[in-house]
Amino acid sequence: MTIQILFDFSVIYIVIMMLIDFWIFGYVLRKEFVNLKAILFLISVTLIMSSESVSIAYIAVLHGSLFMEPVTLSVAFTPMLLSLLVKSERVSVRRSLRLSAILSIALLVDEVSMGYLYGSFAPQPNPILTAVDNPAFGLMMLGDGVYFMAISRTKSVVDWSLTTFALSMAFMPSLYRVAGVELVTSLMSSLIMIVNIVMLYIIEMRQTTLRGQLVSISLALFDFVMMLGLSFFAGFNDLYVITLAMLISMVWYFFLIFFNVPSSRIQMKLRYPFLFLVLVNLAELAMGFGESVLGFNLTNAIFSSSVMHHGTSMSHSGMAMRSPFTNPFWWLFPINPLTMTEMYLHKGFLISLFMTPFMLVMSTTMSPFYVIMMGAEMSFLVYQRYKRVKSRYLRNWTLAILVGVPIFVVLIPYYTNFYVFGMSGMIFPVTLATFALSLGVIVVASILFGRGSYCNLVCMSAHMFSNIFYEQFQAKTSSKIWEYARRILMIPMFLFLGLYVMQELHGVNFPLDPLNFYGMFTLNYVWWFFYFLTPIFGTYSCARQGWCGFGTFTGIFNKVLFKIRAKNLETCRTCSTKNCDSSCPVKIPVSQDIIRQGYTNRVSCVGCARCVEVCPHENLEVRNILSLLK
Numbered sequence: 001m002t003i004q005i006l007f008d009f010s011v012i013y014i015v016i017m018m019l020i021d022f023w024i025f026g027y028v029l030r031k032e033f034v035n036l037k038a039i040l041f042l043i044s045v046t047l048i049m050s051s052e053s054v055s056i057a058y059i060a061v062l063h064g065s066l067f068m069e070p071v072t073l074s075v076a077f078t079p080m081l082l083s084l085l086v087k088s089e090r091v092s093v094r095r096s097l098r099l100s101a102i103l104s105i106a107l108l109v110d111e112v113s114m115g116y117l118y119g120s121f122a123p124q125p126n127p128i129l130t131a132v133d134n135p136a137f138g139l140m141m142l143g144d145g146v147y148f149m150a151i152s153r154t155k156s157v158v159d160w161s162l163t164t165f166a167l168s169m170a171f172m173p174s175l176y177r178v179a180g181v182e183l184v185t186s187l188m189s190s191l192i193m194i195v196n197i198v199m200l201y202i203i204e205m206r207q208t209t210l211r212g213q214l215v216s217i218s219l220a221l222f223d224f225v226m227m228l229g230l231s232f233f234a235g236f237n238d239l240y241v242i243t244l245a246m247l248i249s250m251v252w253y254f255f256l257i258f259f260n261v262p263s264s265r266i267q268m269k270l271r272y273p274f275l276f277l278v279l280v281n282l283a284e285l286a287m288g289f290g291e292s293v294l295g296f297n298l299t300n301a302i303f304s305s306s307v308m309h310h311g312t313s314m315s316h317s318g319m320a321m322r323s324p325f326t327n328p329f330w331w332l333f334p335i336n337p338l339t340m341t342e343m344y345l346h347k348g349f350l351i352s353l354f355m356t357p358f359m360l361v362m363s364t365t366m367s368p369f370y371v372i373m374m375g376a377e378m379s380f381l382v383y384q385r386y387k388r389v390k391s392r393y394l395r396n397w398t399l400a401i402l403v404g405v406p407i408f409v410v411l412i413p414y415y416t417n418f419y420v421f422g423m424s425g426m427i428f429p430v431t432l433a434t435f436a437l438s439l440g441v442i443v444v445a446s447i448l449f450g451r452g453s454y455c456n457l458v459c460m461s462a463h464m465f466s467n468i469f470y471e472q473f474q475a476k477t478s479s480k481i482w483e484y485a486r487r488i489l490m491i492p493m494f495l496f497l498g499l500y501v502m503q504e505l506h507g508v509n510f511p512l513d514p515l516n517f518y519g520m521f522t523l524n525y526v527w528w529f530f531y532f533l534t535p536i537f538g539t540y541s542c543a544r545q546g547w548c549g550f551g552t553f554t555g556i557f558n559k560v561l562f563k564i565r566a567k568n569l570e571t572c573r574t575c576s577t578k579n580c581d582s583s584c585p586v587k588i589p590v591s592q593d594i595i596r597q598g599y600t601n602r603v604s605c606v607g608c609a610r611c612v613e614v615c616p617h618e619n620l621e622v623r624n625i626l627s628l629l630k
Helices: 002-030 037-059 069-076 080-084 097-119 127-132 133-148 157-168 183-206 210-236 240-259 270-301 337-341 348-364 368-388 392-415 433-448 460-465 482-486 489-506 516-531 549-559 569-574 579-583 590-597 608-616 627-628
Strands: 565-566 620-623
Touching: 002 037, 002 097, 002 133, 002 240, 037 080, 037 097, 037 549, 037 579, 069 080, 097 127, 097 133, 097 240, 133 157, 133 240, 133 482, 157 240, 183 210, 183 270, 183 368, 183 516, 210 240, 210 270, 210 549, 270 348, 270 368, 270 516, 337 348, 348 368, 348 516, 368 392, 368 460, 368 579, 392 460, 392 608, 433 489, 433 549, 460 516, 482 489, 489 516, 489 549, 489 627, 516 549, 565 569, 565 590, 569 590, 579 590, 579 608, 620 627
Parallel strands: none
Antiparallel strands: 565 620
């Protein structure tokens, strides 16, 4: 009974403290100039409330030493004593790096102390874990995000990015460690973070200012840090990494709220978008790994505990790798990336050195959650491109890409037996009949519409390059070497496809399915590194350099009907801009081909039609089966 009364009192005390915090920090933010003595006094008030929270928890709940209160109060009164010594002057908190940092730390200390008070009724082994890993702390972060957004004067995309950043922390699964709730909160946290990443893309594209770049790059870094914490929590039930990640992220969030980073223009160079892209990709990979592992473990523990060892693939350690169909979430979490990564840890040094990182990246990037997440982000960026393009052909094609994302990226490769190069066969094995039928459909589509029917409409990798953000990373030059590389790199593709046919026809068993190994190694591993380094290698490096042999194979059928043709050849001969050449992501000499033969239809052409879009004379057009039927 006494504990219940103490708990109720603590909850009321925490609510009152939060309201006082909102008033204090809202007052500081709304005022352009504040008296320095007043700031120090308010900080002291905040710390005194923190001291009392810690004292109640440590003395009354945990029955600790009475000396805790005088020790913490002596620290809390320090700013108030300093206010007696400093000059009475008006200062701008928003322009003071030091005051903004002090206020950020003070607010974090206050919320940690409130979390400690709430968590002390079910203490963890460590005081920090006790303070942070409980629902009260999550609700405080939720309140922070909503309140600071409400009092913001601008409501800009930067403000919204900060708000979604705070809200994503508020639903971290470590705060709600109750069976079933962890999964819901982790999914909510990831969904909010996906929105946050989309906003960071917008900032990176639109705001070439110091504030814009600092916010987008730093939040991408802390998104990665938090998702790394999620991965440790999901894979090893480790609370320390995710807890420290949240604390560091919260200090930075509060600092960006208090400090008005200058919005001065900066000269955009490759290093800014490159650094942003690396950090975002790391955050997405960590999110895909952590969420897939956590979702797999939780859903199978809840729904499939009685059948975990019946019809379920197991790793060498006896841990499940695949979800049985009795798990209603099998479609979202069919595999466990952690156990798949561990498969080759003890297979010898060289095998482990190659296969362990391969399985880590491959099993994460082929997981449905990761693919759906990336599809959502890229669809938004593709839609932004759709709003900007001018030519009717390109608008229709971009719209087709948007429609194709859920069909060709998720539905067909994961939930049917048909073959889409790279990700098929993970859940439902591809049979020889469906493989042959799929190849036939791809060949016919490539004949009728050109290579773009695969490399722009079907392939998820191309979706990443067909959007407004990645267009800025087009390669400037190419090399004759790639002309030969494209031919040579088709050989391993035909080799592995041939081995697959041999396996199906003659029952030859290989350690790894040749079809899946080649597809996943190319598009879930090699491609991922090139995508990571897009600012260096440029967009469509898969087509320009030819390391995707399957894409080169479909490009052969460009020679049948597909053409990018000049309406008036004389216009191209007299053109001085040659925008078609500079706009081509594969670096085809479009003007040279057209002047020589009236059209271009090289094997490496992915049918993106950017040359058509940028032609100042509107003199280029795409010819395929549709134009022939008109």
